Amino acid sequence: MEKNVLEWLEKAGRLTPDNIAYEDENTAITFRQTLEEARRIGSRLAEKITDPAPIAVMMGRTVHTIVSYLAVVYSGHVYAPIDVTLPEDRVCKILDTLQPSAVLTENENLETASKYAEIAKCPVFVREELNTGLTAWPVLNKIRIRMTENEPLYIIFTSGSSGRPKGVLTSHHSLMCYISAYSHMMGIRREDKIGCQSPLDYIAAVRDIYVPLLTGASDYLLPKEYFMQPDELFNLMNEKEITTIGWSTSGLTVLTKLGAFKDTGLKTLKKICFSGSVMPGKVLRIWQENLPDAVFVNQYGPTEATASCTYYRVDHQVTDDEILPIGVPYDNYNVFLLKDNGEEAAVGEEGEICVSGPILALGYYRDPERTEAAFVRNPLVTEYPDRMYRTGDIGKYREDGILEFHGRRDRQVKHMGHRVELDEIEAAAGQAAGVAECSVLYDHDKEIIWLFYSGEMEKRDLVLFLRTELPGFMIPRKVIKKEDLPKLPNGKTDLSSLKSEAGIQ
């Protein structure tokens, strides 16, 4: 039984050494090259870094970033990808939680990465400089011997309502359960070519990184700026003969909003998986009409349950106002619904979606309080401890065993494929001197974040301030300054009045 993702890499290196594993605009690397480079850089990291703490990886969108993740794994460390284009304040919060043993970067990002290494008081290493010398077999072998399948693999940071990002720590085994289940469900084979949309620091990228290692398929990193140029993107996908994609729903939505398929179609794409938010029927219909022979899969799940829990294979032509169900659990995922009284919801009843099984994350890194609040004992199993994760999402099982998604318990939304806590945006805006009161609303139909506020501050200055605190996708698109926010008789902000002002259904 395989217990470590490196075994997948080593197997692919034996079976298909000369096939392309990863490709970007400038470089294509084979499985053999991936293996050799990861071992070389991993050897140097293992020799130089004795502190067992995670290694923060601050690199761009290239194949070398993926190799560097794998190199960190060889070195016996956990990798934590960090997007250096995030606001400095946010990166500092992440580093404060992470307390990394080192920062791994590349020449192109050295300046920024060095600044953060200094803040985190740890050394910085450049992958180009480490990619020399021989593989230190005794060192790497010694590391591998003590690794079990529960060894932590990566830490991916996600939004937290208090404004402090949470670092989701996931094991080799959890990741391998998900990747196996996903690859099997999508029927991905060696001949397939995957088109990667996800930023490499984001949870969705685990598919693009690890599916090739298991299946022998290759992954092409589509340039980010092509996602606003539908014809250019489709021409590139045709040229690279992309057969399968696992994208955020908003990736598909944005392209159709920009008029995709009008002049240029897709010629080789056969398998499409989307996740991250509810897919509008009118968007999926356009994709189905233009790709009548393709398979479409709606996927659902949180980072804490290793990317996804359930999938729904769309078996019919959808209508414009149709809401897709989220389907059935993947292999190794136990997905059930709990009512407020702690009992299991019957078929047809609503309940909070809960997950248990080997795919649960190990917890939030260096955050016992929030770990204990979210990963709790399953109340349905009283005879022995069974751990489960409460997603905060509401669901309902249909008679035929298919799960439907019925919204959130709290104010978390999925926006442009990202998880966004509206409270976190309010907390950030509330920090600005010159903001008296503020309220954040979300228009699900138009995918727009609204911010209403009162106070001295000018709209433009507030947006500029928010850009120093929050990632770009969390910045409200509509900012409305008011004398006072409308109030209910009990003194609370009248959200329904603000909703109608924003034209939100």
Next chain:
Amino acid sequence: MRDRILEILQDQRPDIDFENETELVSGGLLESFDIVSIVSELDDEFDIEITPKELKAENFDSLDALTKLVESLSEE
């Protein structure tokens, strides 16, 4: 027209110096959801239709390029 386009751009992204930037798209300054909003605002404001044919980095990389694009589409 240039001033009105500038206003629309600044309204979307007050943090960008649109007068001087020349790599708005190819330099990764604008996100795809910025482009969606900008395209729909320009379409409405100038009664034009920007289609995928025009959605190329060279048409969106600077205020001048964008102004040229809107001008040529308005003439049609």
